[in-house]
Amino acid sequence: MYKILTLNNISSLGLQRLPREDYEIGSEISQPDGILLRSFKMHDMVIPDSVKAIGRAGAGVNNIPVDQMSSRGVPVFNAPGANANAVKELVLAGLLMASRNINSAMKFASGIEGDDAAISVAVEAGKKNFVGSELPSKTLGVIGLGAIGVRVANAALSLGMKVVGYDPLISVQSAWQLSSGVEKAISLDHLFTQCDAVTVHVPLIDATRGIVSAERLKLMPKGGIIVNLARGGICDDTAVLASLNKGHTSTYVIDFPTAELMKHPKVLAFPHLGASTNEAEENCAVMVADSVRDFLDDGTVVNA
Ligand code: MLT
Numbered sequence: 278m279y280k281i282l283t284l285n286n287i288s289s290l291g292l293q294r295l296p297r298e299d300y301e302i303g304s305e306i307s308q309p310d311g312i313l314l315r316s317f318k319m320h321d322m323v324i325p326d327s328v329k330a331i332g333r334a335g336a337g338v339n340n341i342p343v344d345q346m347s348s349r350g351v352p353v354f355n356a357p358g359a360n361a362n363a364v365k366e367l368v369l370a371g372l373l374m375a376s377r378n379i380n381s382a383m384k385f386a387s388g389i390e391g392d393d394a395a396i397s398v399a400v401e402a403g404k405k406n407f408v409g410s411e412l413p414s415k416t417l418g419v420i421g422l423g424a425i426g427v428r429v430a431n432a433a434l435s436l437g438m439k440v441v442g443y444d445p446l447i448s449v450q451s452a453w454q455l456s457s458g459v460e461k462a463i464s465l466d467h468l469f470t471q472c473d474a475v476t477v478h479v480p481l482i483d484a485t486r487g488i489v490s491a492e493r494l495k496l497m498p499k500g501g502i503i504v505n506l507a508r509g510g511i512c513d514d515t516a517v518l519a520s521l522n523k524g525h526t527s528t529y530v531i532d533f534p535t536a537e538l539m540k541h542p543k544v545l546a547f548p549h550l551g552a553s554t555n556e557a558e559e560n561c562a563v564m565v566a567d568s569v570r571d572f573l574d575d576g577t578v579v580n581a
Pocket of ligand 1: 553
Protein backbone atom coordinates (compact mmCIF):
# COMPACT_ATOMS: atom_id res chain seq x y z
CA MET A 278 0.00 0.00 0.00
CA TYR A 279 1.39 3.44 -1.02
CA LYS A 280 0.51 6.56 0.95
CA ILE A 281 -0.14 9.83 -0.94
CA LEU A 282 -0.28 13.16 0.84
CA THR A 283 -2.34 15.88 -0.87
CA LEU A 284 -1.27 19.43 -0.01
CA ASN A 285 -4.01 21.06 -2.09
CA ASN A 286 -7.34 19.94 -3.44
CA ILE A 287 -6.63 17.64 -6.36
CA SER A 288 -9.40 16.89 -8.87
CA SER A 289 -11.17 13.62 -8.10
CA LEU A 290 -10.55 12.48 -11.68
CA GLY A 291 -6.83 12.57 -10.87
CA LEU A 292 -7.22 10.79 -7.55
CA GLN A 293 -9.21 8.06 -9.29
CA ARG A 294 -6.02 7.15 -11.19
CA LEU A 295 -4.64 5.82 -7.89
CA PRO A 296 -6.58 2.63 -7.15
CA ARG A 297 -7.88 2.52 -3.56
CA GLU A 298 -6.70 -1.06 -3.08
CA ASP A 299 -3.10 0.11 -3.58
CA TYR A 300 -3.18 3.79 -2.49
CA GLU A 301 -4.20 5.52 0.72
CA ILE A 302 -4.76 9.23 -0.06
CA GLY A 303 -5.34 12.14 2.30
CA SER A 304 -4.30 15.56 3.50
CA GLU A 305 -3.18 14.33 6.95
CA ILE A 306 -1.12 11.30 5.91
CA SER A 307 2.18 10.77 7.73
CA GLN A 308 5.25 9.16 6.18
CA PRO A 309 3.86 9.49 2.62
CA ASP A 310 5.44 7.79 -0.39
CA GLY A 311 4.21 10.52 -2.71
CA ILE A 312 2.94 14.08 -2.54
CA LEU A 313 0.40 15.70 -4.86
CA LEU A 314 -0.03 19.46 -4.76
CA ARG A 315 -0.93 22.54 -6.73
CA SER A 316 0.19 25.92 -5.32
CA PHE A 317 1.20 24.95 -1.76
CA LYS A 318 4.65 26.44 -1.06
CA MET A 319 6.87 23.54 0.01
CA HIS A 320 10.08 25.48 0.61
CA ASP A 321 9.49 25.86 4.37
CA MET A 322 8.11 22.36 4.84
CA VAL A 323 10.09 19.50 6.34
CA ILE A 324 9.69 16.88 3.64
CA PRO A 325 9.72 13.41 5.17
CA ASP A 326 12.43 10.97 4.06
CA SER A 327 9.67 8.55 3.09
CA VAL A 328 8.76 10.71 0.08
CA LYS A 329 9.79 9.09 -3.21
CA ALA A 330 7.92 11.26 -5.74
CA ILE A 331 6.19 14.64 -5.92
CA GLY A 332 3.55 15.59 -8.48
CA ARG A 333 2.66 19.23 -9.19
CA ALA A 334 -0.71 19.62 -10.86
CA GLY A 335 0.46 22.49 -13.07
CA ALA A 336 3.32 23.59 -15.27
CA GLY A 337 5.57 25.60 -12.93
CA VAL A 338 7.50 23.89 -10.11
CA ASN A 339 8.92 26.94 -8.33
CA ASN A 340 6.83 26.26 -5.21
CA ILE A 341 8.84 23.03 -4.73
CA PRO A 342 12.50 22.73 -3.62
CA VAL A 343 13.43 20.86 -6.78
CA ASP A 344 17.21 20.96 -6.19
CA GLN A 345 16.83 19.57 -2.69
CA MET A 346 14.57 16.82 -4.04
CA SER A 347 16.97 16.05 -6.90
CA SER A 348 19.83 15.64 -4.43
CA ARG A 349 17.67 13.10 -2.62
CA GLY A 350 16.84 11.35 -5.90
CA VAL A 351 13.16 12.32 -5.65
CA PRO A 352 11.61 13.20 -9.01
CA VAL A 353 9.29 16.21 -9.22
CA PHE A 354 6.64 15.62 -11.89
CA ASN A 355 4.63 18.40 -13.51
CA ALA A 356 1.85 18.57 -16.08
CA PRO A 357 3.23 20.33 -19.17
CA GLY A 358 0.51 21.46 -21.54
CA ALA A 359 -2.34 20.15 -19.39
CA ASN A 360 -3.60 23.64 -18.58
CA ALA A 361 -2.34 25.35 -21.74
CA ASN A 362 -5.77 25.95 -23.25
CA ALA A 363 -7.01 27.55 -20.03
CA VAL A 364 -4.05 29.94 -19.91
CA LYS A 365 -4.42 30.74 -23.60
CA GLU A 366 -8.06 31.70 -23.09
CA LEU A 367 -7.21 34.06 -20.22
CA VAL A 368 -4.45 35.70 -22.28
CA LEU A 369 -7.00 36.37 -25.01
CA ALA A 370 -9.46 37.68 -22.42
CA GLY A 371 -6.77 40.02 -21.06
CA LEU A 372 -5.92 41.31 -24.53
CA LEU A 373 -9.57 41.90 -25.32
CA MET A 374 -10.22 43.55 -21.95
CA ALA A 375 -7.27 45.86 -22.49
CA SER A 376 -7.95 46.79 -26.10
CA ARG A 377 -11.69 47.38 -25.56
CA ASN A 378 -11.35 49.09 -22.14
CA ILE A 379 -13.73 46.51 -20.75
CA ASN A 380 -12.81 46.86 -17.09
CA SER A 381 -13.07 50.65 -16.99
CA ALA A 382 -16.20 50.68 -19.14
CA MET A 383 -17.97 48.16 -16.92
CA LYS A 384 -17.00 50.10 -13.78
CA PHE A 385 -18.36 53.24 -15.45
CA ALA A 386 -21.60 51.48 -16.43
CA SER A 387 -22.15 50.05 -12.98
CA GLY A 388 -21.83 53.57 -11.53
CA ILE A 389 -24.52 55.07 -13.75
CA GLU A 390 -27.51 56.24 -11.75
CA GLY A 391 -30.82 57.95 -12.48
CA ASP A 392 -33.78 57.46 -14.76
CA ASP A 393 -33.70 56.22 -18.37
CA ALA A 394 -33.00 59.75 -19.70
CA ALA A 395 -29.98 60.15 -17.38
CA ILE A 396 -28.75 56.68 -18.30
CA SER A 397 -29.05 57.51 -21.97
CA VAL A 398 -26.86 60.63 -21.50
CA ALA A 399 -24.28 58.61 -19.55
CA VAL A 400 -24.27 55.86 -22.18
CA GLU A 401 -23.47 58.40 -24.88
CA ALA A 402 -20.58 59.73 -22.77
CA GLY A 403 -19.30 56.20 -22.15
CA LYS A 404 -19.48 55.40 -25.84
CA LYS A 405 -17.16 58.34 -26.56
CA ASN A 406 -14.84 57.77 -23.59
CA PHE A 407 -14.14 54.09 -24.08
CA VAL A 408 -13.37 53.84 -27.79
CA GLY A 409 -11.18 50.76 -28.21
CA SER A 410 -9.01 49.24 -30.88
CA GLU A 411 -9.25 45.88 -32.63
CA LEU A 412 -6.85 42.99 -32.30
CA PRO A 413 -6.00 42.68 -36.02
CA SER A 414 -4.48 46.15 -35.83
CA LYS A 415 -1.94 44.84 -33.30
CA THR A 416 1.23 42.77 -33.32
CA LEU A 417 1.56 40.34 -30.42
CA GLY A 418 4.94 39.26 -29.12
CA VAL A 419 4.99 35.82 -27.51
CA ILE A 420 8.00 35.15 -25.31
CA GLY A 421 8.36 31.42 -24.73
CA LEU A 422 7.06 29.02 -27.33
CA GLY A 423 6.33 25.97 -25.22
CA ALA A 424 2.92 24.33 -24.90
CA ILE A 425 1.22 27.55 -23.73
CA GLY A 426 3.06 30.06 -25.90
CA VAL A 427 2.41 28.04 -29.06
CA ARG A 428 -1.31 27.93 -28.33
CA VAL A 429 -1.41 31.66 -27.60
CA ALA A 430 0.49 32.41 -30.82
CA ASN A 431 -1.79 30.26 -32.97
CA ALA A 432 -4.95 31.68 -31.36
CA ALA A 433 -3.76 35.27 -31.85
CA LEU A 434 -3.05 34.53 -35.52
CA SER A 435 -6.52 33.10 -35.94
CA LEU A 436 -7.94 36.37 -34.53
CA GLY A 437 -6.10 38.30 -37.21
CA MET A 438 -3.18 39.57 -35.13
CA LYS A 439 0.34 39.62 -36.45
CA VAL A 440 2.45 37.40 -34.18
CA VAL A 441 6.16 37.52 -33.42
CA GLY A 442 7.64 34.79 -31.23
CA TYR A 443 10.90 34.39 -29.35
CA ASP A 444 12.28 31.36 -27.58
CA PRO A 445 15.96 30.50 -27.52
CA LEU A 446 15.13 26.88 -26.71
CA ILE A 447 11.99 25.95 -28.64
CA SER A 448 11.40 22.17 -28.56
CA VAL A 449 10.94 20.15 -31.75
CA GLN A 450 7.41 19.26 -30.64
CA SER A 451 6.48 22.93 -30.10
CA ALA A 452 8.05 23.91 -33.42
CA TRP A 453 5.81 21.41 -35.19
CA GLN A 454 2.71 22.84 -33.52
CA LEU A 455 3.54 26.44 -34.34
CA SER A 456 1.60 27.95 -37.24
CA SER A 457 3.80 29.04 -40.08
CA GLY A 458 2.47 32.61 -39.81
CA VAL A 459 4.41 33.22 -36.59
CA GLU A 460 7.52 35.30 -37.28
CA LYS A 461 10.58 34.47 -35.19
CA ALA A 462 12.34 37.43 -33.60
CA ILE A 463 16.14 37.28 -33.65
CA SER A 464 16.36 38.59 -30.07
CA LEU A 465 14.14 39.77 -27.25
CA ASP A 466 14.95 43.40 -28.06
CA HIS A 467 13.93 42.76 -31.66
CA LEU A 468 10.59 41.38 -30.46
CA PHE A 469 9.85 44.40 -28.26
CA THR A 470 10.53 46.89 -31.05
CA GLN A 471 7.88 45.25 -33.22
CA CYS A 472 5.08 44.53 -30.76
CA ASP A 473 2.04 46.46 -29.50
CA ALA A 474 1.37 43.71 -26.95
CA VAL A 475 3.75 41.25 -25.33
CA THR A 476 2.82 38.09 -23.40
CA VAL A 477 5.28 35.97 -21.44
CA HIS A 478 5.15 32.16 -21.24
CA VAL A 479 8.44 31.14 -19.65
CA PRO A 480 9.22 29.74 -16.20
CA LEU A 481 10.71 32.08 -13.59
CA ILE A 482 14.40 31.21 -13.51
CA ASP A 483 17.51 33.41 -13.21
CA ALA A 484 17.62 33.87 -16.99
CA THR A 485 14.02 35.08 -17.20
CA ARG A 486 13.79 37.26 -14.07
CA GLY A 487 13.01 40.82 -15.11
CA ILE A 488 13.22 40.17 -18.87
CA VAL A 489 10.39 42.66 -19.36
CA SER A 490 12.63 45.53 -18.26
CA ALA A 491 12.56 49.34 -18.36
CA GLU A 492 14.87 49.32 -21.41
CA ARG A 493 12.73 46.83 -23.32
CA LEU A 494 9.45 48.58 -22.47
CA LYS A 495 10.92 51.72 -24.05
CA LEU A 496 11.48 49.78 -27.28
CA MET A 497 7.74 49.16 -27.63
CA PRO A 498 5.45 51.57 -29.45
CA LYS A 499 3.42 53.88 -27.19
CA GLY A 500 0.23 52.33 -25.84
CA GLY A 501 1.63 48.81 -25.44
CA ILE A 502 0.00 46.03 -23.45
CA ILE A 503 2.00 43.65 -21.23
CA VAL A 504 0.50 40.30 -20.20
CA ASN A 505 2.08 38.13 -17.50
CA LEU A 506 0.11 35.02 -16.62
CA ALA A 507 3.33 33.01 -16.22
CA ARG A 508 5.00 34.02 -12.93
CA GLY A 509 5.53 37.20 -10.95
CA GLY A 510 9.13 38.40 -11.35
CA ILE A 511 9.39 37.78 -15.11
CA CYS A 512 8.34 41.39 -15.61
CA ASP A 513 10.10 44.11 -13.63
CA ASP A 514 6.95 45.42 -11.95
CA THR A 515 8.58 48.71 -10.94
CA ALA A 516 9.54 49.35 -14.56
CA VAL A 517 6.07 48.43 -15.82
CA LEU A 518 4.42 50.72 -13.27
CA ALA A 519 6.74 53.58 -14.28
CA SER A 520 5.87 52.99 -17.92
CA LEU A 521 2.13 52.93 -17.10
CA ASN A 522 2.51 56.18 -15.17
CA LYS A 523 4.28 57.83 -18.10
CA GLY A 524 1.50 56.69 -20.43
CA HIS A 525 3.93 54.69 -22.56
CA THR A 526 2.47 51.30 -21.61
CA SER A 527 -1.33 51.34 -21.61
CA THR A 528 -2.23 48.19 -19.63
CA TYR A 529 -0.55 45.53 -17.50
CA VAL A 530 -2.46 42.26 -17.31
CA ILE A 531 -1.13 40.21 -14.39
CA ASP A 532 -2.09 36.96 -12.66
CA PHE A 533 0.18 37.61 -9.62
CA PRO A 534 -1.08 40.82 -8.02
CA THR A 535 0.83 42.70 -5.34
CA ALA A 536 -0.55 45.45 -3.12
CA GLU A 537 1.04 48.10 -5.34
CA LEU A 538 -0.17 46.60 -8.62
CA MET A 539 -3.71 46.05 -7.34
CA LYS A 540 -4.37 49.73 -6.75
CA HIS A 541 -3.10 50.93 -10.14
CA PRO A 542 -5.95 51.90 -12.51
CA LYS A 543 -4.10 50.58 -15.58
CA VAL A 544 -3.44 47.13 -14.09
CA LEU A 545 -5.87 44.31 -14.83
CA ALA A 546 -5.16 41.86 -12.02
CA PHE A 547 -6.48 38.31 -11.82
CA PRO A 548 -6.10 36.14 -8.68
CA HIS A 549 -3.83 33.48 -10.29
CA LEU A 550 -6.70 32.31 -12.51
CA GLY A 551 -4.77 31.23 -15.62
CA ALA A 552 -5.12 27.52 -14.95
CA SER A 553 -8.34 27.71 -12.99
CA THR A 554 -10.83 25.92 -15.17
CA ASN A 555 -12.50 22.61 -14.39
CA GLU A 556 -10.94 21.11 -17.49
CA ALA A 557 -7.39 22.25 -16.70
CA GLU A 558 -7.65 21.11 -13.08
CA GLU A 559 -8.79 17.66 -14.24
CA ASN A 560 -6.14 17.39 -16.97
CA CYS A 561 -3.33 18.41 -14.61
CA ALA A 562 -4.47 16.10 -11.83
CA VAL A 563 -4.75 13.11 -14.17
CA MET A 564 -1.33 13.76 -15.71
CA VAL A 565 0.58 14.05 -12.41
CA ALA A 566 -1.33 11.26 -10.69
CA ASP A 567 -0.37 8.97 -13.59
CA SER A 568 3.27 10.07 -13.36
CA VAL A 569 3.49 9.53 -9.59
CA ARG A 570 1.67 6.19 -9.82
CA ASP A 571 3.85 4.90 -12.67
CA PHE A 572 7.02 5.94 -10.87
CA LEU A 573 6.00 4.31 -7.59
CA ASP A 574 4.76 1.18 -9.38
CA ASP A 575 7.73 0.49 -11.65
CA GLY A 576 10.11 3.45 -11.74
CA THR A 577 8.80 4.92 -15.02
CA VAL A 578 9.72 8.61 -15.32
CA VAL A 579 7.47 10.84 -17.46
CA ASN A 580 7.42 14.66 -17.15
CA ALA A 581 9.99 14.99 -14.37
C1 MLT B 1 0.94 26.45 -13.44
O1 MLT B 1 2.11 26.53 -13.08
O2 MLT B 1 0.62 25.76 -14.42
C2 MLT B 1 -0.13 27.13 -12.64
O3 MLT B 1 0.44 27.92 -11.65
C3 MLT B 1 -1.06 26.10 -12.07
C4 MLT B 1 -1.98 26.58 -10.97
O4 MLT B 1 -2.70 27.55 -11.13
O5 MLT B 1 -2.01 25.96 -9.92
